[in-house]
Amino acid sequence: MSKRYSHIVLGLGATGLSVVRYLCAQGVVPLVMDSRLAPPSADKLANNYPNVDLMAGEFDTRLLIQAEQIIISPGIALSTPAISQAIQAGVEVVGDVELFARALKAQSASVLAITGSNGKTTVTTLVAEMAKVAGLNYSVGGNIGIPVLDLLMKPADLFIVELSSFQLETTHSLQCIAATCLNISEDHMDRYSSIEEYRQVKLHLYAQSKAAFFNRDDILTFTNKCEKLNSFGLDQPQEDNWGLREGYVVKGDMPIMPVADFALVGKHNQANIIAAMALADKAGIEFNAMKQVAKTFLGVAHRCELISCIEGVQYINDSKATNVGATLAALEGLASLDGGIVLIAGGEGKGADFISLEKPLAKVKSLITLGRDGDKIGRLKAEHFPTQSMREAVRKASEIAVPGDIVLLSPACASLDMYDNFMVRGEDFKTEVLELAAKDVAKGQLFTEKQDA
Numbered sequence: 001m002s003k004r005y006s007h008i009v010l011g012l013g014a015t016g017l018s019v020v021r022y023l024c025a026q027g028v029v030p031l032v033m034d035s036r037l038a039p040p041s042a043d044k045l046a047n048n049y050p051n052v053d054l055m056a057g058e059f060d061t062r063l064l065i066q067a068e069q070i071i072i073s074p075g076i077a078l079s080t081p082a083i084s085q086a087i088q089a090g091v092e093v094v095g096d097v098e099l100f101a102r103a104l105k106a107q108s109a110s111v112l113a114i115t116g117s118n119g120k121t122t123v124t125t126l127v128a129e130m131a132k133v134a135g136l137n138y139s140v141g142g143n144i145g146i147p148v149l150d151l152l153m154k155p156a157d158l159f160i161v162e163l164s165s166f167q168l169e170t171t172h173s174l175q176c177i178a179a180t181c182l183n184i185s186e187d188h189m190d191r192y193s194s195i196e197e198y199r200q201v202k203l204h205l206y207a208q209s210k211a212a213f214f215n216r217d218d219i220l221t222f223t224n225k226c227e228k229l230n231s232f233g234l235d236q237p238q239e240d241n242w243g244l245r246e247g248y249v250v251k252g253d254m255p256i257m258p259v260a261d262f263a264l265v266g267k268h269n270q271a272n273i274i275a276a277m278a279l280a281d282k283a284g285i286e287f288n289a290m291k292q293v294a295k296t297f298l299g300v301a302h303r304c305e306l307i308s309c310i311e312g313v314q315y316i317n318d319s320k321a322t323n324v325g326a327t328l329a330a331l332e333g334l335a336s337l338d339g340g341i342v343l344i345a346g347g348e349g350k351g352a353d354f355i356s357l358e359k360p361l362a363k364v365k366s367l368i369t370l371g372r373d374g375d376k377i378g379r380l381k382a383e384h385f386p387t388q389s390m391r392e393a394v395r396k397a398s399e400i401a402v403p404g405d406i407v408l409l410s411p412a413c414a415s416l417d418m419y420d421n422f423m424v425r426g427e428d429f430k431t432e433v434l435e436l437a438a439k440d441v442a443k444g445q446l447f448t449e450k451q452d453a
């Protein structure tokens with residue numbers, strides 16, 4: 001072996017490239033390894049960092065065990081044999097968020113962190129919008145959008161980061177002014193041995209935060225291992241915690257605003273807004289800024305996103321519901337609305353048990369399934385309609401739904417059996433719905449022309 005590398009970056013997606021960029025700026029030239037023969041950012045690496053070597057294919061254990069530090073991308077499991085051997089050999093294995101945390105120790109910036117099985121992106125975006133209205137110098141990223149190390153390229157007083165369980169596995173040094181675990185439901189069971197292992201990874205964030213908020217409506221987000229626990233919920237809070245009282249969001253005994261003023265609908269979104277307010281409060285954001293955002297924020301793409309209303313039927317894109325818990329939250333949140341729900345679900349189940357969907361599915365007007373594990377969900381409802389494509393699913397839903405109903409794409413599954421990611425899946429749904437909407441408009445115009453003739 002002719003060369004030894006002190007730092008090795010595993011994975012050359014957006015995160016891996018950001019790590020290379022950061023290390024090179026520190027004067028460290030790493031080796032990059034990727035198990036894929038054609039890594040997605042290989043061309044960018046070659047063009048921008050020609051002095052950085054790339055090894056594609058099987059990880060070279062001999063090089064890994066001689067490194068000082070391995071920076072692993074979130075999608076690669078620590079249990080990968082070559083990585084396990086490196087850890088046993090005493091090599092430090094960290095992620096990009098840990099490098100971010102260490103870099104921030106030399107700065108005076110504050111960090112707010114959000115994790116949970118569902119709602120992370122909505123809450124992260126809400127907090128960012130509140131910071132924007134308040135006029136703060138902030139940056140937002142992590143599991144949402146920009147890799148955290150790229151955030152360091154622009155000075156900020158407040159960093160708002162969304163963190164996945166994969167990222168938290170290798171993060172130990174964050175010093176958050178506040179953080180939350182929004183909820184816990186079965187997810188990534190193809191990576192974790194049990195929901196308890198997954199839960200403990202999530203709750204590891206609490207120990208890295210000055211103020212930690214758990215969800216009173218989800219006991220799995222509570223831990224007695226953290227001394228400074230705060231909470232939020234949809235009930236009346238005690239002390240100075242956050243919740244609801246007589247239709248108002250309250251902090252302790254202090255009324256903030258009526259829930260009826262929220263732009264977002266559904267109980268799950270009420271919880272998301274309250275959690276965002278609790279975090280924003282710890283960052284010194286004034287109530288007026290919070291209220292302004294709550295009154296105007298219509299949600300993020302692919303998360304209970306209203307696409308169109310066709311002949312009195314609302315079509316909602318919840319493609320980001322990549323696990324059972326997210327679909328349960330959507331069904332519960334929309335249950336209070338008038339009309340029935342025609343649910344489109346299915347995809348790659350990631351080893352999940354779908355049994356908790358059985359009772360909610362009994363209340364669903366109709367179930368349409370698609371994807372690799374669609375049949376597993378279909379077995380939970382006596383009558384369901386299996387389909388082979390999004391087009392077929394949307395067309396079937398349009399035949400079933402009547403004015404007042406909701407057609408909801410909330411798959412409870414990942415998308416990788418049919419699509420590159422959940423965004424592409426959501427866009428496919430949107431395309432099919434808008435095609436229906438265009439036909440509806442054309443039909444209306446034809447009717448008008450006949451009336452005028």
